[in-house]
Amino acid sequence: MTQLTFSPDVVLLDIEGTISSQPYVIEVLYGYLRRHMPAYVAAHRDDPVIQKILADTVVLSGSDADPVETLLGWLAEDRKAPPLKKIQGLIWENGYAEGAFKGHIYADALAVLKRWHAAGIPLYIFSSGSIQSQVQFFQFNRAGDLRFLFKGHFDTDTGAKVETASYGKIAEAIGVAPERLLFFSDNPRELVAATAAGVPNVHVLREDTPPDARFAEIRSFEEVELTPGAR
Numbered sequence: 001m002t003q004l005t006f007s008p009d010v011v012l013l014d015i016e017g018t019i020s021s022q023p024y025v026i027e028v029l030y031g032y033l034r035r036h037m038p039a040y041v042a043a044h045r046d047d048p049v050i051q052k053i054l055a056d057t058v059v060l061s062g063s064d065a066d067p068v069e070t071l072l073g074w075l076a077e078d079r080k081a082p083p084l085k086k087i088q089g090l091i092w093e094n095g096y097a098e099g100a101f102k103g104h105i106y107a108d109a110l111a112v113l114k115r116w117h118a119a120g121i122p123l124y125i126f127s128s129g130s131i132q133s134q135v136q137f138f139q140f141n142r143a144g145d146l147r148f149l150f151k152g153h154f155d156t157d158t159g160a161k162v163e164t165a166s167y168g169k170i171a172e173a174i175g176v177a178p179e180r181l182l183f184f185s186d187n188p189r190e191l192v193a194a195t196a197a198g199v200p201n202v203h204v205l206r207e208d209t210p211p212d213a214r215f216a217e218i219r220s221f222e223e224v225e226l227t228p229g230a231r
Ligand SMILES: CSCCC(=O)C(=O)COP(=O)(O)O
Pocket: 014, 015, 016, 017, 025, 080, 088, 126, 127, 128, 129, 130, 133, 134, 137, 161
């Protein structure tokens, strides 16, 4: 197995397509949303949080269409639209509570992240899913409660994952230089943004992810070795 060696102070991780299966997210988590979103919105029409999400959906879409239909359309495209990402966490809360599903993490990612955590390497998540949905995903995970693994979470309230500025903001919030982070993602557009911010990164290939010659790549986290950095 090829081994990639890095010595970061902090590891930053994407979720979907990187440490968790994209088909799982789309079939199981998004499937639950498709089935429950209309009834959930109808039952919470008077909730100011839901009203704001619906209003933001109308503004972002620039259309007079029913915002629930717009949200379902974005869901079908896996579009990382902030109002969709906000409502997801609220609806999934019920799904986790009733045991309809649990979060999924690849076995290689779980084993290696546990090792890095035990070695004292701070692990952070940067995902398009809201922080609420990230935390639920790890709390109610098939592998048990994994919240202990992560020192912190970032979502698109910090900025879009395809924007360079987001990575600088994350480095600043954590208190490290961008060069001392190491970011893992399946999405080349996110890796381009991280590179432009000076953040070293690795392309994670799962299932059908096409390779991209611009990036260092792995198919398993077992291919990565972290040596002590300047921590
Ligand atoms: C547990 S977060 C839910 C998954 C999700 O909705 C999402 O958009 C994840 O995208 P990522 O940025 O992690 O690829």
